[in-house]
Amino acid sequence: MSTVATPRSIERPPGRGAPPAGVPAPGPVRGGRATVVIAVLLVALGGTLLVSAGAGQLHVPPGEVIGSLLHRLGLQLGELPTHPNGEAALWNIRFPRLVMGLLVGAGLGVSGAVMQGIFGNPLAEPGVIGVSAGAGVGACAVIVFGWTFLGPMTIPAAAFGTALVTTIVVYGLARRGGRTEVVTLVLMGIAVNAVASALIAYLVFLGDTAAREQIVFWQLGSLNGSRWVQVQVVAPLVLAGLVATWTLAGRLDLLALGERAARHLGVQVERLRLTAIVLTTLMVAAGVAFAGIIAFVGLVVPHLIRMAIGPSHRALLPGSAVGGALVLTLADLVARTAVDYADLPIGMLTALVGGPFFFWLLMRARARAGGWA
Template sequence: MKADTLVRRRVRGVPLVAGLTAVLVVMMLVAAGSGQVAIPPDEVLGSVLHHLGLDLGPLPAHPQGENALWAVRFPRVTLALLVGACLGVAGALLQGVFGNPLAEPAVIGVSSGAAVGACSAIVLGLSVAGNLTIAVAAFLGGLVTTLAVYVLARSGGRTEVVTLVLTGIAVNAFAFGIIAFLTFVADPQAREQIVFWQLGSLNGATWEAVAAVSPLAAAGLVLAASVAGRLDLLALGDGPARHLGVHVERLRLTVVFAVALLVGAGVAFTGIVGFVGLVVPHVIRMVAGPAHRLLLTASGLGGALVVVSADLLARTAVENAELPLGMLTSLVGGPFFFWLLRRTRDRQGGWA
């Protein structure tokens, strides 16, 4: 790639990242101030600055404003940011390692494995980790299932992308069979909890959940940043990448483990939130190009923006009710995915 092309892409990436960051900050302020206790964005910002030791803005005028912000709204918005960033980056990683812009995290079994873990904890009534039991079970389920997919897909010391995808499909089918069985044997209360978890929601967001997700998300994001340059080389093909010094198998294992961390942490407290990891990286790639350093950064910001916005809509669209977050992202992501399929087919002149 020519030096002037690299410079142009870097210059183009600066306003993209800055713009996404600015819009995300504004959306977080709006989301934190929206609800039964309405708080204007300037008062939300003033409250944040006040807690940072800077008295540069007005504090919430409502007597319950501070409590509403710091006990309910900010944990929820922060968790939405973390979950969205995790899903966006995970999608970009998988699309890069598979060499397919239509790949998404569910293809390697992490979401279905997390669902099996959460459903098992619900049905068995486990409480080994207190309030975090279901989340811990979901994270471990996603991690174990993802690593199982990788191990089963290996043959002769190598992992072919097609084999990995097909193994993921088979494991997903088996996992959903287990979920169906658990739903069948569960009592009505547990069955309702299983259904609610699979629909996805940030209703139970707390600072405890944020503290649990943050280190896992940070570890996954650090791993993602460490492989960005090698993913650019992998785009040339396995052979050329090996000649350029990339250990392809080690790279794939690192990416799979990073995705397991990111998605497992993301869905542990929220349930399944679909299509974010598919749609966001694809849109970012159309705008910013395929360079993974910019793509991963922008996908994280874009994923966070989508989940924060979707959660705001979920809790404000219907008065005195909350829509499932996963339902909203699927309702938007499904038609968009169909549009991507048609667009790809039309540009390639068919699938052959």
Template sequence: MEKTPPPATAPTPSTAPASSTASAPETPAAPAASRRSRTFLLTLGLTVALVVGCLLSAAIGAYSIPLGDVLSSVQHRIGLGGQALDRVGESVLWNVRLPRVVLALLVGASLGCAGALMQGVFGNPLAEPGVIGISAGAAVGAVASIALGLSFFGNWTITVCAFVAGLATVLLVYALSRSGSRTEVVTLILTGIAVNAFAGALIGLFIFFADNAQITQITFWQLGSLSQATWPKVLAVLPCAVAGLLIAPFYARKLDLLALGERPARHLGVDVERLRIVLVLVLALLTAAAVAVAGIISFVGLLVPHLLRMANGPGHRFLVPASALGGGVILVAGDLAARTVAAPAELPLGVLTALFGSPFFFWLLRRTRRRQGGWA
């Protein structure tokens, strides 16, 4: 007679609960720790890249200055020891190189941060500051001041006209797209497209009536460049850039809630319309100031936030300040390449960013379409 095998021994109560309780808190904590570590490493990497890029940009050029001399001169100027360079080196570093480096940093940070805000407001990772006509409006102001020979602000006329026209264009787009005390994203985008087309027609009209010298100046401005960087221009963009960069992170949490959709965000206490108005004004301030001093530089506000979102997720508490850092890195490195790749000639910075940004944007479109299984 066969013996029935004894039933399998169940795990003792002391063992099973111990293992389950030991593993339970580790499951949610591990991704959070990994995300914090990745955020820290990305922030540290961007900061180091920005510092290294600024030092290299200050040292490399037609008149080469060793990195040690750059650091020594900076230490001497701020009273921490070091020593001054010779007369030519000191003039090149402080009157030519450093204003250009600081301006590239401010413009890049402004465009990167504005791109992150734009994508958050529109809920579309492929949006960029030019969508609602800021860049085109600023270009109209600059081109008009050149073609009409305006000079009521002296050397500041082009910058002032570009800045005022950029802000006025944003306010116009927002007023035209507003209906019943509300503004829909689709209406805002379509209005921006129409205003961009109208601004392009105005630019063409001004170019048609301009003489050859004015056409050359208009073309050079539209291509985007930092070759005319001076400390006064840095001071002109500094208040707008600092104000926008300081205000933007305070709205990161509300942007995260807005990403859930307008209706859920309203239920969670977000005044969506007020949030949209404030952020559109902030990104208009950042973009108009950047375009006014550097011309039209495309793709920085589009690509930098998108890359960071791919690397660390869509959380705006990291994305907004990191986009400012990333924009600064890209523009400092791009300006260094623009003035050294074809030396002694200098490539327009806007052309360089478009040459590298356009293929990458096409790749992003293909990647997004493939992952979503089509647009429909």
């Protein structure tokens, strides 16, 4: 009888010393290599931000972008934008959008690394616990029924709330006898995701043409329309989540050895798993609420960073944060500049890259396992 492939289906049998297939055992941080990789990512991120801030229908040279930043910091250095609308375009439109991209990308990257750590599988990603699908239900309901009880913040608030509720439902259904089995959690996530997708489809059916178009665009993800007031809502949640998840790094390394070994070493596995899920949900829900559903960043980025600097979460988490921010910033730059007078959905671009990469991961895992049963 065939079995359903789950993240724990590739775990080593109890009592063996090897970690789950696809998740290398934690070892010492490759200090020099990790530092170099993260430094290169930071330089690339800085250059991308500089180019992205000046790119668009109203072009602002890099020197003027730097000059505008320095003047806001009280340093009378560099030149301000020569275009009469340059300063307003930078500070009212582009900088908020860039900061939102940094926050959302970093949150997705770190959330993916944490999910892969607690599930013990490099194919895990934040959507497995229903965050994105749950957020979609709330956003689509607001769009279809025209609710405006919080003004322009109604859609983000509803998306954030339903994302949290969905995750609570998944975790509650998977919990039995004070413990949560990873296989059960994944299967419950799949089931709840299916229900949420059905609800979204029903809401699309109920909506008019304008509502359907808005739903489709929201589901594809975009940073268009990001403003400082939205950044002020997302920043505390994501930044607090990034700091808190980094404090879990050592315990995530021990968990990679297996639950039994981690317990023997003093790790409270159930508490660690619950904490990680809560932090991941907050970061992803905050990002999805304002940027829509952006796929594959949480899957692709942590895996690439792990391949570059090793499995230790002390380096993997900050590397995934910088890598996620870089990927989303690059995607947003392409979205704004690839087609004149158009703003492409970011989720579409990340899926175009992430889809083939996910297929490659599956084939790689199959080759290592010697084929599928």
